Amino acid sequence: MMFGASDIGLLISSTLTYATPLIIAGMGSIMSETSGVVNIGIEGKMVIGAFSCAAASTLSGSPWIGLFIAILVGALFGLLHALACITFKADQTISGIAINLLAPGAAIYFCKALFDGSTQTRPVELTGKLPLVLGGVFPENSFLDFTFKNYVSVYVCLLLALCIWFLLFRTRTGLRVRAVGEHPRAAATLGVGVFRIRYFCVVLSGVLAALGGAVIPLSTVSYFFPAIISGQGFIAIAAVIFGKYKPGNTVLACLLFGFCKSLALSLGNPKFELSVSVHLLSMIPYVITLLVLLFIGKSHAPAASGKIYDSAGH
Amino acid sequence: MKFKKILAVLMTAGLLLTSFAACGGGASNSSGEGEGEASTEAEAEAEVAETISVGLVTDVGGVNDQSFNQSAWEGLQRFRADTGSKVSYIESKDESGYAPNIETFIDQGTNLIWGVGFMLGDAFAQAGLDNPDQQFALVDYAYAPEDIPNKNVTGVVFATEECSFLVGYVAGKMSETGKVGHINGIASSTMETFAVGYYAGVLTANPDVQIMGQYSNSFSDPAAGKNIANQYYADGVDIIFSAAGATGNGAIEAAKEQGKWAIGVDMDQNYIAPDNVLTSALKRVDNALYDVSTKMLNGTFEGGGTEMYNLKNDGVGYATTGDHIPADILAEVEAVKNDIIAGNLKVPATAAELEAQFPGKYDMPPVEEQ
Structure with missing residues (x-):
């Protein structure tokens, strides 16, 4: 039996399902890396984002409250990373590892405290999940139906990537962010607030990573459980490097990864x-990743990425 | 630079603390008394029969994992309520916690030490070698006799083909489209047992039903489970049995979104989607712990073997939560269950046995064991 049109539609929607959390978290990674702060704590922030969103959604009955709480918690963890790496000049990799260890522990601790000792949250009702877009517009089980009937997060993540690209490459703030990531001292001599820019980027990175985790219990499944995030944070970072720290390329890398996973299942x-x-x-x-790597060439990280910036010149 | 040093010291201290905590094993709960009425009865009995102390070393999931660790602890709590024996557990935070946690129970003079999960296999075998007079039992592990020279570690395994057969029978009887599906985890002979039992159950119920089945290659990828389920439902499947850990959660979610049937595994998974989880293939870890602990108490327990838990001794079963199975089909399933228990119906456990019974029906990829 050959691939039918509906099979291709399913393959596309399955690709998008896989890619959505990766794209959102990947945008978080780009923000932080571009400003010169290495953030390998994406995985941990996705876990805490998935938990806080699932818990708040099921307790409040609204996915929007869940997402709002995930944004707050993500900002808090982003702030923690920023405080350690920017103000206290700690090693950025170690701080990231600490967050990857801390966040899953915190998620399970609070889950047990809130849900009668269980390591899973209660499931969110179907009506409490994210809205399905373009459902019922096309004939059921047709190619168009399978391809375009997706959770709203699928479309929002593509818009988000566009916004991040616009922010970084078409605005004055974006230019400053890139300058700070390439040569913070030069930027500082021109009057750019290196610390302020980096704080903004790292906190935003935490928010986006948490949102990347948060969409999973509101779309793919309907509750949080400890294995809900298993490596997506690291794959998102890999996609960013693969996509040469550019939003558009990163989206393609995430889609490629999602497509390969889905193809293997199909x-x-x-x-x-x-x-x-x-x-x-x-x-x-x-195998496909290796093949593509042969053709895309070397990926250059922002020059100041991972380096501690000390305004006093030490 | 001063800040950096302080931070480095703090972080080192933090890391050291967490590693100590992991060694200690974390939460521990112990109690010698039963609860409510059961305890007074138990105490009266306890004066006649001697009581024992039983300890449980959990895997990393902990006793509220909605899975085997939780089921094991429920079994021991029932044992305590019925016999007045002393039971307690220690949760392992990671693999390095297994041995110290076993050691803690040995130091407390625990009569029987339980473990949950094949991950603890080596730790228990080693503990058995080092402590010849201590009795151990481990869920989900079949030891070779030469591994346990002291005959003091008992492996407990489950006839999962039997519970898979029964849920397969339900699926075969209830499918309206004549197509059912199966999503499995990572290919191994242990996991193949679920698939083989399910296929046999479906085909016994109705030889004309078509079965689609595949491995998802993961126990922790709900997106994979959901994508496969969506594809199967689009292909006309109306009931899917997942035996794939968290991957199966995605398949249950797909059933919930599309108003189809899903079948859960290991525990009663009806709570995830009460209107869509038709039944679940149950592994009654609680009954196994209760049974072996009771044998130990009565002095009829001979350690060192492998105990098989099946339909006959309530070691496996199927769930009826939600009352989704019509009464006439339920009666048939009960009859089939009694046939299996009586030995009139032999459930295949391997692909070869299934092939002999239903030629050409099984199309899951073969398992390559190393």
């Missing part, structure tokens, strides 16, 4: 009667 469907080993199918994402 090809495993017994109706296609491909007697391919599951191990070979699960290699698809990595």
Whole structure:
């Protein structure tokens, strides 16, 4: 049996499902990296974002309150990273690792405290999830229906990437952010507030990473459980490096990753009667990544990324 | 620069503290008394029969994991209520906590030490070697006799093909489209047992039902479970059985969104989607702990073997929460269950046995064991 139109539609929507959290968290990673602060704590912030959103949504009954709480919690963890790395000049990688260790622990602790000792939150009602866009517009089970009937997060994440691109490459603030990430001292001599810019970027990075985690319990599943984020934060960082720290390329890298994962699942469907080993199918994402890497060339991180900036010149 | 040093010292201290906490094993709960009425009865009995102390070392999930650790602790709580014995647990924070937690129970003079999950296999085998007079039992592990020369570590395993067979039978009887699905986790002979039992159950119920099944290659990817389920439902499948850990949660979510049926695994998963989880293939870890602990108390327990828990001794089963299965089908399932218990119906446990019974029906990829 060959791929039908509806199978291709499903493949596209499945690709988007996978890519959405990666794109949102990836934009967070770009903001932080571009301003010169390495942020490997994306994974931890996604976990705490997923938990706080699921908990607030199920307790309040509204996905919007859930997202709002996730934004606050993400900002708090972003602030923690900013405080350690910018004000106290701690090693950025260590601070990121600390957040990756702290956040899942905190999520489970508060989950147990709020939900009778359970490590899962109660499921959010169907009506309490994010709205489905373009549902019922096209005939059911048609190619267009499968392709375009998605949770609103899918479309918002693409818009978000556009906004981040506009912010970084078409506004004065964006120019300053990039200057601070490339050469903070030069930027400072021209009167740019390096600390202020970096604080803004790192806090925004925390917010976006938390939102990347938060959309999962409001779309893919309907509750938080400890394994809900398993490596997506690191894949988002990889996608950013793969996409050469550019929003557009990063979106493509996330889509490529989602497509490969989905393709492996689709090809495993017994109706296609491909007697391919599951191990070979699960290699698809990595083989394609290696192939693409051959062609895209070297990825350059912002020059000051990871370096501690001391305004006193030490 | 001063700040940096202070921060470095603080972080080092923090890391050291967390590693100590991990060694200690964290939360511990112990109590020698039962609750409510059960305890007075139990105490009266306890004067006749001697009581024992039983300890449980959990895997990293902890006793509220909505999975095996929780089920195990429920079994021990029931054991305490019925016998007045002393039971307690220690939660392992990570793999490095297994051995120290076992050690803690040995130091407390615990009569029987339980572990949950195959991850603890090596730690228990080693503890058995080092402590020849101590009795241990571990859920989900089948030891080879040569691994346990002191005959003091018991492996407890479950006939998951039997519970999968029953939920498969329900699916075969209830499918309106004549198509059902199965989503599995990472291919292994243990996981294949679920698939084989399910296929056999569906085909026994109705040989004309078509089954779609595949491995998702993950136990922790709900998006994968959801994507596969969406594809199956689009292909006309109306019931999907997932045996894939958290990956299956995504399949249940797809059923909830589309108003289709899902079948849960291990525990009663009806609470996730009360209107859409038809039944669940249950592994009664609680019954196994209760049973082995009771044998230990009565002095009829001989350690060192592998105990098989199946339909006959209530070690596996199926859930009826939500009353979604019509009475006539339920009666048939009960009859099939009794046939299996009586030995009149042999449930295949391997792909080869299934192939012999239903030639050409099983199309899941073969398992390559190393």
